Amino acid sequence: MAYRLNPLFEPKSVAVVGATDDASKLGFHVMKSLTIHPFRGTLIPINPNRAEVMGISTASSLTHVSGEIDLAVVVVPAQSVLEVFRECVARKVKGIVLITAGFKEIDDPSGGALQDELAALANSANIPVIGPNTFGIVNRHVDLNASFTPEFSLVEEGSISLVSQSGGIAHLMSFLSIRSDIKLSKIVGLGNHLNLDFADMIDYLIEDPYTSVIVMYMEGVETPRRIVQTAQKCGKRKPILAWKSGSASVSNIASKSHTGSLAGSKELYEGAFRQANILSFDSSESILDAAKAFSACPIPRSSTVAVLTSQAGPGMVGADVCEAEGIRLAQFSAKTQRRIDELLPPMSMRNNPVDMGPIWYNSQATKEMIDSVMKDENVGGILLFIMFASANRELVKGISDLLIDLHQPKPVITCISAPPGTWDAEINELEMAGAVSNYASPERAARAISVLCKYHVLLQTDH
Amino acid sequence: MAYRLNPLFEPKSVAVVGATDDASKLGFHVMKSLTIHPFRGTLIPINPNRAEVMGISTASSLTHVSGEIDLAVVVVPAQSVLEVFRECVARKVKGIVLITAGFKEIDDPSGGALQDELAALANSANIPVIGPNTFGIVNRHVDLNASFTPEFSLVEEGSISLVSQSGGIAHLMSFLSIRSDIKLSKIVGLGNHLNLDFADMIDYLIEDPYTSVIVMYMEGVETPRRIVQTAQKCGKRKPILAWKSGSASVSNIASKSHTGSLAGSKELYEGAFRQANILSFDSSESILDAAKAFSACPIPRSSTVAVLTSQAGPGMVGADVCEAEGIRLAQFSAKTQRRIDELLPPMSMRNNPVDMGPIWYNSQATKEMIDSVMKDENVGGILLFIMFASANRELVKGISDLLIDLHQPKPVITCISAPPGTWDAEINELEMAGAVSNYASPERAARAISVLCKYHVLLQTDH
Numbered sequence: 001m002a003y004r005l006n007p008l009f010e011p012k013s014v015a016v017v018g019a020t021d022d023a024s025k026l027g028f029h030v031m032k033s034l035t036i037h038p039f040r041g042t043l044i045p046i047n048p049n050r051a052e053v054m055g056i057s058t059a060s061s062l063t064h065v066s067g068e069i070d071l072a073v074v075v076v077p078a079q080s081v082l083e084v085f086r087e088c089v090a091r092k093v094k095g096i097v098l099i100t101a102g103f104k105e106i107d108d109p110s111g112g113a114l115q116d117e118l119a120a121l122a123n124s125a126n127i128p129v130i131g132p133n134t135f136g137i138v139n140r141h142v143d144l145n146a147s148f149t150p151e152f153s154l155v156e157e158g159s160i161s162l163v164s165q166s167g168g169i170a171h172l173m174s175f176l177s178i179r180s181d182i183k184l185s186k187i188v189g190l191g192n193h194l195n196l197d198f199a200d201m202i203d204y205l206i207e208d209p210y211t212s213v214i215v216m217y218m219e220g221v222e223t224p225r226r227i228v229q230t231a232q233k234c235g236k237r238k239p240i241l242a243w244k245s246g247s248a249s250v251s252n253i254a255s256k257s258h259t260g261s262l263a264g265s266k267e268l269y270e271g272a273f274r275q276a277n278i279l280s281f282d283s284s285e286s287i288l289d290a291a292k293a294f295s296a297c298p299i300p301r302s303s304t305v306a307v308l309t310s311q312a313g314p315g316m317v318g319a320d321v322c323e324a325e326g327i328r329l330a331q332f333s334a335k336t337q338r339r340i341d342e343l344l345p346p347m348s349m350r351n352n353p354v355d356m357g358p359i360w361y362n363s364q365a366t367k368e369m370i371d372s373v374m375k376d377e378n379v380g381g382i383l384l385f386i387m388f389a390s391a392n393r394e395l396v397k398g399i400s401d402l403l404i405d406l407h408q409p410k411p412v413i414t415c416i417s418a419p420p421g422t423w424d425a426e427i428n429e430l431e432m433a434g435a436v437s438n439y440a441s442p443e444r445a446a447r448a449i450s451v452l453c454k455y456h457v458l459l460q461t462d463h
Numbered sequence: 464m465a466y467r468l469n470p471l472f473e474p475k476s477v478a479v480v481g482a483t484d485d486a487s488k489l490g491f492h493v494m495k496s497l498t499i500h501p502f503r504g505t506l507i508p509i510n511p512n513r514a515e516v517m518g519i520s521t522a523s524s525l526t527h528v529s530g531e532i533d534l535a536v537v538v539v540p541a542q543s544v545l546e547v548f549r550e551c552v553a554r555k556v557k558g559i560v561l562i563t564a565g566f567k568e569i570d571d572p573s574g575g576a577l578q579d580e581l582a583a584l585a586n587s588a589n590i591p592v593i594g595p596n597t598f599g600i601v602n603r604h605v606d607l608n609a610s611f612t613p614e615f616s617l618v619e620e621g622s623i624s625l626v627s628q629s630g631g632i633a634h635l636m637s638f639l640s641i642r643s644d645i646k647l648s649k650i651v652g653l654g655n656h657l658n659l660d661f662a663d664m665i666d667y668l669i670e671d672p673y674t675s676v677i678v679m680y681m682e683g684v685e686t687p688r689r690i691v692q693t694a695q696k697c698g699k700r701k702p703i704l705a706w707k708s709g710s711a712s713v714s715n716i717a718s719k720s721h722t723g724s725l726a727g728s729k730e731l732y733e734g735a736f737r738q739a740n741i742l743s744f745d746s747s748e749s750i751l752d753a754a755k756a757f758s759a760c761p762i763p764r765s766s767t768v769a770v771l772t773s774q775a776g777p778g779m780v781g782a783d784v785c786e787a788e789g790i791r792l793a794q795f796s797a798k799t800q801r802r803i804d805e806l807l808p809p810m811s812m813r814n815n816p817v818d819m820g821p822i823w824y825n826s827q828a829t830k831e832m833i834d835s836v837m838k839d840e841n842v843g844g845i846l847l848f849i850m851f852a853s854a855n856r857e858l859v860k861g862i863s864d865l866l867i868d869l870h871q872p873k874p875v876i877t878c879i880s881a882p883p884g885t886w887d888a889e890i891n892e893l894e895m896a897g898a899v900s901n902y903a904s905p906e907r908a909a910r911a912i913s914v915l916c917k918y919h920v921l922l923q924t925d926h
Contacts, residue, residue, distance in 0.1 A: 024824070026854060029852075029853040029854050032853065033853075102810075105810065106809075106810035107809050107810050108810070111810075135852070148852065148853060148854060149851075149852050149853050150853055151851070151853065151881075151882045151885070154882050154883075164776075165776070166774065166775065166776025166777075166779075167774055167776065167850075167852075168772070168773070168774025168775065168776040168777045168778075168848070168850045169774075169776040169777060169780065169850075171774070171850040171851065171852060171880070172776075172777060172850050172878075172880050172904060172905070175850070175851070175880050175881060175882055176880075176903065176904065178882055178883060179883055179903075217776070219776065219779060245776070245779045245780045245783050246779055246783065247783045247786065247787065282783075282906075283904065283906040284780075284904045284905075284906065285903070285904055285906070285907075309631070310631070311629065311630055311631025311632075311634070312629065312631065313627075313628070313629025313630065313631040313632040313635075313680070313682065313708070314629075314631045314632060314635060315631075316629075316682060316708045316709055317632065317708045317747075320708050320709065320710045320745075323710065324710065346569075346570050346571075347565075347568065347569035347570050347571070347574075361487070385631070387630075387631045387632075387634040387635050387638070388612075388614070388634065388638070389492075389598070389611065389612050389630075389634060390492040390495065390496075390611060390612050390613055390614065391489060391492050391611060415635075417634070417635050417638050417639075418614075418638060419614045419617050419638050419641050420617075420641060420642055422614065440639065440642075440748070441635060441639065441746065441747045441748055442635070442747075443745075443746040443747065443748070444748075
């Protein structure tokens, strides 16, 4: 099953049925997505009325294309889709992205009937279909942007794959990713899931070597049980993160008219997620923050956290969040505590959190402290907080070689915060080297490490 | 009392005791703060060993300054501070910012004793003192940056005043403000509060015409009752927002060694805040988000929200958050609902949330919809969500004149989200015109409008 989706996400040839130079049509934006940051395979615009679109020679229909077609992106009006599907079957197309809307999500029952007919046809020919009623799909590893949003290509290439039931939320999370340097592998808009749903995507992404974390935004699905079974079968091989909306009482009505599915009870889903070892989230930023930590950091080997901070306040705040999330602060070994006590003056916070403020001018001492805490077997992961002040300008540079060379299999989650332009390069260097995962606030950093710790616990448990 | 603090925050002359050209000393950074974005009054560096500091003529001590001194910023070692205070009294200095650390927060009891002696001296002469153990104060309205962080001057001038017991958290929140275009009036580091604490700051800022919202970060105070009484006395004239850290069991120990105060029970503080009509928060981003909404938007006249969205998903998410926060979605009047039903095709979400997606190419229809919802008496405030897509590129421009000209006394809280560089100018124009307050995600926007609604309820209640 999983391999059946390869031609969808790694096609050698893409045909765009409904390609056009008319900017008021979605077929224009799809062509822009595939040409601005150009798709590296064969691109065939299908348009019976034009010899070329965006300077590329067209075919008048799929039937008139000479070579193989791996992926057909379909963006013609709903009433023309059935005919296009028949051509796809005839041409042995290996995958379809059906962007067109107007099926199961509309009031008119003919929409649902048409979708059923398309599903029967695609299933009989074993063609996987993303959509209908979707923005499309993106695979950053092969420069495939088969969506109506060229700007998805601004997302940096990474190992987080995003599967969304809502186009709006997929756009939101992609823009947040661009702004926060969160790197994505695939962006998938499931739409009305004609014959592919979350379970199929888990199946595929678990095997996908480019994906290390799976992030799902969900409104409602017909078959939550399939998701549970698929995720269980995957046996905790990769972290699966889910954000289920639709807790509001208005949402069932809203969801029905949106993607044709009922939103369903939040509690029911939360129970299912627990059974399936899926981690549950309630906001775009919290799920992306956690995904970033998973993609950048090792899983802690114990669920205990050390808080090292260059100012006391952020350390207290970080400790607050860890405790609220049920994560224990580490009790340092006698050896580590002794070393800290030697390095810090008596007036400091010297247990955990540790206030490194008094020695911030001394990067050697700071490094020794981080190093001894890092090596302490009682410590599963480290929260490191540094708020810029004019007098500690050199601090991050002073400790970055240590952080980069540590090679300890422990997560280092940071909030290194500074005005724009200050420390951006240093933070980027640390993140590029895989040394840290940095967050906008100590609270968000502490929530991210708490998720890593919870995943450690989940890996230890039997089911 | 309140007016006594005017010379602190709006001094005509500032003396820096401990000014130096030596970049390893805090006295250097304080001078940088006062000169890079130059203080517009008289600046007198005090240094007995140098004729000038940063090109400005020094005096050898406060005693040798000829004119009046409104504010003395003191940044000499702890053992020299008593002598400086005696000079301040002799010179009738009107306010002191005592940056030096090493008083009540240290283990050695001599630190507390020295602080008590300084307090007695300052109180006898009726001199208000910020600190000790503080980064200082900033007042953006008079270009006063009396702190050791020149970068505070990058904060844009606005009406949110920030009072923090932690230097680290004040820096964090200022950097977050710079990055999110949140505009501040004053930034105050209370430190060990020699003779000024949160109650005094509330007293002052309630009267301050440049402050419309008071934001406090608190770890622990000796006299929570004074805060309650002061806030009650202020009679809901301005929103007062507080974030109290120290819920973690480690925090009492941490706080004691940090600012010399016990953190105290979170529950106790929450109860006190309720009595005092102080709104309570638990993170830097949530308290800043709310402060931004208060500074930019009118308070809703009913606590009901309309959700208008250009994509269904964000609307559902916004509805989720409102319901979780206990805020009701508005039921539109028959007239409004009729207008929406005329404008939208039957297949859409047409109640509340309203999915404006089907008409996003039609800015006239979109405007009519926003306008009719805005005028609906059942609607207290509006959440407006627009996620960029290539095909709706003109949407924000198309509705911005309506939003700017509305002049309805209702808050419009938005999440208009796009890749960096896209719509930045449009969003900025809307915010500068006071038409909307924009947030990074629908969840954060929904939490912000929920706080406005809760404040409306608070204004309606009797105590």
